[in-house]
Amino acid sequence: MGRYRTTPMDLWGNVKLPLYRTIENSTSDEWKFVPNGTADNVTYASLIGIPIAGPPSVGISSFNIEARQFDVTCSSNNASRGEPIDFVSKYTWQLQVVNDTAPPPCKKNGTSCAPPVCASYPCPIRSESLVDSDTGKYSVANCGLSFEKYEIGVRCNGTECAAYKMRKMYLYDEDYPIGYDIALRRQFMATALLAMTSADNFNMPSAEARGATTMEKWLQDPLDFTGVFFGNVELYKLSPQVFGDRLTIMYNTFWQSTYASRAIGGNLPASVMETGTMNFTQAQRADANITFVATEANVSQDTTPMYKTDWGWFAALLVCSIILLAAAYTGLVLKYITIAPDIIGYASSLTLLNPYVPTPTGGTTLTGLARTALMRDYPVRIGDVCPNEAVGAIAFARADRNVGKLDRKRFYI
Incomplete structure (x- = not known):
């Protein structure tokens, strides 16, 4: 997975979107262009890209797509002594929304408080990762979670595609009204944060004994996070910016993996062009709950040069060539038979x-x-x-x- 962290397409061939924050100040224009050169110049917001179907196998094509993505920016990331009061002991890592106002009182019997609600963006969240259970040492990061909509320009050389420009758009539209966003902030966001941190140790009797989750290990080092390792990580050693960037990639990846999974996995037809119109019947069978957006693309193909004779122009060329050749030989003959020197x-x-x-x-x-x-x-x-x-x-x-x-x-x- 480390190899695909900096590539413009994921391992299934989906187009990855750059992290808008990293190119936002590249120009004052509305469109922000993705830097050229090596892939290390671009930070992508997710390890999973947007599925596309239809680019021709040969030729250059370009088109625009629209998508939404989350962004996490952190103001602090430090080591803390003593278990945070809202930390759930059966997890080694927890992400939670932080109330903008004072938290509601908790019951004395140990049950959890009412879940906090994200009132607006950026939504304040906190990451708490266990470092040492004996000393009660934790990595605690305070961050803000934002959700934005973007339009992305994609250019393909055959089936190899990459995003080359990006601009921010208004978050709400007819497909995503404000009511959907309120439901996302009040219900799904807190659930997704909890589910992501416990994905690989859910209902384990002793999560602390197992050690850090795979996601925690990835946050610490995206190139070295697999294998048996019954220990905790020290996320507090990461700078707030690095921690925020990696948490953004992880959260977007987890969120995207929860919908249209069969389409994301590459179960799309090689060609969706039939009689000049887009036909997504086969693709929709991959997941009945997904909807495809038909996007018009500009396509240019470099073909092998072919020369064809235009017989009319060929005849004209032949006649002119004969006349010029005759004139040249006539001048040669006249020069030979002329005795007088050319002095005029x-x-x-x-x-x-x-x-x-x-x-x-x-x-x-x-x-x-x-x-x-x-x-x-x-x-x-x-x-x-x-x-x-x-x-x-x-x-x-x-x-x-x-x-x-x-x-x-x-x-x-």
């Missing part, structure tokens, strides 16, 4: 002070655009301006002058 940049610049091109009116003072406009009707050519010489000369010249064509077999300077 700004054509008007080639006419400036060129003896083979007549100078327009304006001379060298003309701009490039003006020169081009004046010479727009002149036919020009890059050719041999010395066609009758043994060695030719290539120049940019007016075509109607004595300009010969270029020849691959002729020499040029």
